[in-house]
Structures are given as C-alpha cells and as structure tokens.
Amino acid sequence: MILRPRILFIANGGPTVGGGHVMRSLTLARALAQHGADCVFLAAPPVAAILDAFGPEMGREEAVSLEPAAIVRGAVGMQFDAVVFDHYGLSRAEHDAIAAGRPAMVIDDLANRPLGGALVLDPGPARTETDYAEWIDGARLLLGPQYAPVRPEFAALREQAIDRRGGPVRRILIALGMTDVDGVTSRVVDRLRQRNGEIDFDVVLGSGAPSLPGLARVAAHDPRVNVHVDALNMAELTLAADVAIGAGGSTVWERCTLGLPSALVVLAENQWPAAKALAEREAALVIDIAQGDFDAALDRVSVKLVKDAACRARLTAASLELCDGLGAERAAEAFLEVLSAGAKGRR
Template identity: 35%
Template sequence: MLIVFRADADPATGGGHVMRCLTLATEMQQRGADVLFVCAPGTADTVPALTHCGIRWLEADQHDWNTDLADGGLAGTRIDLIVIDSYRLGEAFERSLRRHGCPILVIDDAPVRPHDCDLLVDTTLGRNADDYAGLIPQHCRVIAGSPYALLRSAFGELRAVSLARRRATFEPASIYVSLGLTDVGGQTADIARYLANAGTYSRIIVVIGPTASSLDEVVALGEESTRVQVHVDPPEIAELMANADIAIGTPGTSSWERCCLGLPSIQLVVADNQRENARALEQAGAARIVPPGCDVPDTIARILAELARQPDELARMSRQAAKVCDGAGAQRVGEAIDALVQQERTGQLTLRRATADDARRLWFWRNDPGARAMSGDSRAVPWDAHSKWFNNRIADANTLIFIIQAEGRPCGNVRFHIELTGTAGVSIAMARNVRGRGYGATALVLACQEAFGRGFCERIEARVKRENLASQKIFLKAGFVLAGQEAEFLVYQLSLRAASEGNN
C-alpha cells in the first residue's frame, strides 16, 4: 500500500503540518504501508526530520504536485491514499488529484473552507463532525476531536511516568520554552532572557529549530547563562517535556504533546488559526493564555508568580491537560485509514524474503514497546545501529529473514540465524495492528516450512521469556516442544523430522 503525503513547511507557517504528517506516516509504516512525501522547496530546511527520518520525498513543482507521480519514474505505481495537510491547497487541488483514482484524506483544523475528500481529520479540542456540514461531500467521514491528535509514540510511552511525577503538589524548578521550530514572532529569546534574569527557575529548557531567525540570539543566551539549556531540533523532545514542571508554548500541534504528558502550560497565540484552540485549552483548565497586545515577558512573569503561590493549581492544570489527549491518536487515525483503504480482509498470509527496503519496517516492529518488553534486550534500538545490523544480516548466509504479508501488505517478520551446526535460532515480530488476529502461529509455520524446505537448517530453536505467555502459545501451536529451561527463558524446539511428520 502506497500513501502519498502532501505538506509544506517554511519559516512563516512553521513545521506543524509536516511534523504531524510524519507522525501519521510512521504509524502507517508500522502497519506495513509504503509512504512518500511531496513538499515545497525549502521544507526540509525548516523540518530537518524530513530528511533524517529516511522517508522518501519529492519536491513539488509549479502545480504543487510532482511529475514523477504522473508520467515520471513512478508512473504506473498505484497510489492507495493521498493525505493533504495545507491551508493553501484546498478543494480545487484535491479535486485535481481524483485522477489517481484513490481516496483522499485531508487534515484540517478550521471548518471554514470546502474540501473534496473521503476522510477528514480535525484534532481540535471540542471539534465534531457537524462543524464540517456543507463543506465536504456527503460520503466523507469526519473524525474529530483531541483524542485523534497525531503524536509520536514517544509521548504515549512517557505519559505514565510524566503523570506520576506530577500527581503531588510541588514547587516548579524547571521550565520548558518553545514557540515552535521557526519561532514565529521571534519572542523566544526575550522570554528566555527574562526568565534567566529573574533567577526563579534553576533550569530553563529552550527548544528551537535550525532556521529560526532568533537562533543565534538564543544560542548566545545559552552560552551566557548556565540556567539556560538550548536544544536545536532535538530528537528527545518528549523526554525534555516530561522532565519539565511547566511550559511556555503556542496552542498549535505541540499543545497536544504537552497535554499528553500532563505538562501545565502558558500559551501565546502567534497565528490567527490558533485562537480557537487557545480558548478551548483555557476553558478545559489545561493552560493559561497570554492576552494579545500585552507585554509578553511581564505577563508571563505575573502568571508564573500566581502559579507559584498556588502549587495545587499546577497539579490541577496537569490533571486537566492529561484529560485532553492520551497519545493514541495516530493509532486511531491509522485504524480509520485501514477501514477506508482495505474494505475486505481475507486473512490470507503470504511469505517473501526481506530486502533492503524492509529495514525501517523491522526497526519499527523491533522498537514497539510491547515487543521490547518481551525481548531479551528491552532497550530501544537507534536507527543507525539497526540499519548497520540489518544490512549485515541480509547479506549473511547464516541469516534468513522473511516478511509476513496479510493480503499482500507487510505485517510482521520471522528471522532465522544459524547459531550451531544445523540449528537456527528464530524470532518473530508482528505489527501492533494485527496482534490478536491469530496470525502469529500461521506465520511461524509458513516460515519454518520455508526454512526447512530451503535446507537452511535441521532444527529450529526459540528462547521465550517466562512471562511471555502469548509467544509460548504461538510456538506450541506451531508444533514446537518445550526442550529446556533457563533462568529467564523457556527453550522451544522444532526439528525437520517433526515438522515433516506434522504435515503428513
């Protein structure tokens, strides 16, 4: 399944459109889809993550599309879904893409303009489908509200830890400051300087993008003050937020990240489209809003002083913020996309050898929290380390990696590696969205039959954690027998002879 995303970023509009599309793209890659971005020139300069994430992207032409998708190198490639996230590209552009014969998903946050789409996603707090009445085709499904906020998985993983440290009243010591990667309005330096001079907070965490006009000034401030820690487009934003006591930000895409972690915030409106969201967050008790036209540093100082005198209020704001968003929005939108694109599911599984193009799929499946918890090593694997490992493995004659496909779409992998003469260790990982469908045992049987049929090994062995009851059932159902026990693991084996007898 190929999904094409159309989104742009620049210093004036910021990187929110591209960042939330990257989040959704990652969710769909975990679900086995191939993804491709089409972006205006300069987008990668504003959002370096577009280049670093390894997702293929093409530069948009004068028609806001790319000729490779029509009559170039990708001509004839079936597109299964087009996702558009842009205030500039509207109904006429969406209608022009109908020539590709696939559904169209639009991400928007203001029901003020018409769309020609089949699925519309609006993650604004309090939004509902009725707000788009008369603006979309009758058949279009609308999924709306903050439960669908598109957040990277790191936020959901850190949610419990972040909320736990905020349950008790406390005196705030660290403050997180970020007005977006491009610092629209250029107020980050003034705010950070004011906080540093005030001396109230021991740690001022400033996050900014590499193309922000105020970058040099912010970096210089970090060099002047030991209180100020400057992070330029850091990958660990979720960790930085989780360890802060209060935030200063904007009511844009990042507001959902703060809410997921229960991080109380003071918010500045830097774009007209943020006003409605700001009001909703304030009414929900999740944030305090800086009124337009005021002295920003002075107003922020006043609000911080009020909160310092009311430590219980910070805890209350944290609880209210956590109610807004739980971090599972991308999964919910992914389910809606599957329902739209895959109308029928037969459950038929097939097998193919892994190729270099599968590297990121295996990385996502390996780093899924559920998979890590049951792995011998529960630590997340960095992309660079995984990429090197994967390239070595697919070139290794002693390793055999199969991709499991459901209805032709990748949904898991089975890996064999010769550890002893004639014996191969086996591991299996299934995508989060297909767990519980009974695919695991069937996939394992298919892969073992293929490994034996290729003469790759004469015996297959699996080491399964004692607490991993689901995997134990899968191996037993696939014909493995318990052959030994270790301190933390149970050892299961399947021989070529037993597999052959089981098939007769």
C-alpha cells in the first residue's frame, strides 16, 4: 500500500441537505488518518462551514459547488490516490469519472441508483445484499450499523452509559439536525417544556438554524433550556441525557452506541427505511414530521419516554445491541485493504 495515501472525500452538505454526510465522512476520514492516510475534502462553501466548526484540522480542496457536473470538472487534475463519496446526487457515471481507476468507496443509504467503487457502505439496519444487486458491479458491501461511522468518543463512553441508564428522566436531549428543517427544533422544545415542568433540556443545533434566535430568547428566561450551538461535546451530552428526541440521520447510531432511549423524528422520506427497521426492533419510537397530527404524536411518544420505565429499558437494550460505535474503524480497515490490494496489483 502507498505509505501515506491521499484520500479525497466528496460529501454533500448545506441548508437543504444538512450536515450528516459531512459529519460521517469526517469520522471515517479521522479513522483513516489514524492509519496514516492524508484525507482532504472537496469543500464548497457549505461543506467548508461545517469543517470550520467540526473539522478545522482537515485538509481541503476548494470547490465552487457540489453539483454533479461541477464536481466532475473540479476533480480533473486533483492529486489523490483514492476517493470516498457521500453524495446522493452522484451515481456510477460520476463515481467512475472522478475515481478514474483509483480505489473508491461509496457511502449510501438509498440503494436506488447504479454505484461505482470497490466498496459500498450502507449502515441501514434492514439493508441486505439483494437491495444492491442491480446497482453494483462487483463491489464489496459493508452493510448494517456495525459499519456506521460513529465518532470514537461515543464508544469510549459506552460502558459508563450502560451503568447510568434506567433511572428517572431528569434531562432530555433534543437534537434534530444542524440545519433545523422548517424550524422543527423550536416546535418540539416549546411543546415539551410546557408539559414537563421539572425536566431540563439540552437543545443542539447549528449556528444557521432558523430556531436559534427564538430558542436563545427562551433560554434567557427559562433555566431549564440549555442551547448548544455547533456542539463539540455531543458524546457528553448524549451520556448525560436520560431520553432524546432526535433526527433520523447518522446521529441515530450515536444514540444507539450509548443506549439512549429515543424518539426518532423522520424529517425526510429517505429516512423511513432505517426508521421502520429501528421501530420494528424496538430500538426507537418513531414519529413523522409530515404527519397531520405531529403535535399529538409528539405528546404521545414524549409521555411514553418520560413515564414508562419498561419502555425505556427495552429501547436501551435494543439500541445497544444494534450498534457498538466501532464502525468507522471497521470501514477504514476495509478500505485500506482495497488500497493495499490495488497497490500490489500495480507492481
């Protein structure tokens, strides 16, 4: 294998897409860097903003936009040895054009289009090889939460989290995505704090979230509400919480790693397969932002989380079983094996 391979990451991000693609790619990049890789991101302004907050040490290749045609044009002439894609707008044609014969990994959740690359990673709990049969051409599949890229600080707190689960609910974590789709965070916080007078709330959102100004005013006069902007201590906040209301993206696996009983709010159609699988395994309660009776559904699941200790115990056990938080290391090792095999083949 190349002693210090340069790996290019192409991850989508922004106000409409959110930060999940960049965050899980950043976690994988750090795992690869631990093995000596030099990782750089193709950083259009929205991605650069996320990296400024959460990965300032990460190398960058500047990009004007993350539109597929612009990415293909921009990658021409870049120097790299391998590439990781986490961008639903790219498919096999773009993967192959950008990789140009170099090793590639695709991180996906959709199984809905042709994919290039030697590896495809999909952490969905219900995903099977059959789902990808028509979309890949000889790629190795890394399927299930055991490959979910979770930041290592979560696994480091896992035993401590297991020891503290099971008590009464005194603290609720509300983390509905950095971009706070349609101001959902304010909607959830307002409803919960009116009905849970003795409970504290840790509210996590991004610096550009539409709910932030209003929640900052709420926090100024309600000492129960603690607002965390671009939080760098999510593992500690997840450990300290007794239950959570969370988004249906990659942060699901952080909560599972620490066995946090949670209600999962589906904010986009592509989150439904994983949400359904989590509900079937009793690893999360699920509500849909698009359903007409969302407020009533939120009331029901929040009461269940707060009042039903047996339910919390089931959620904790099932979520701990699903994900141990070591997926980034497994995925990194699998990709490095591909790089090593490719280097041997070129000798």
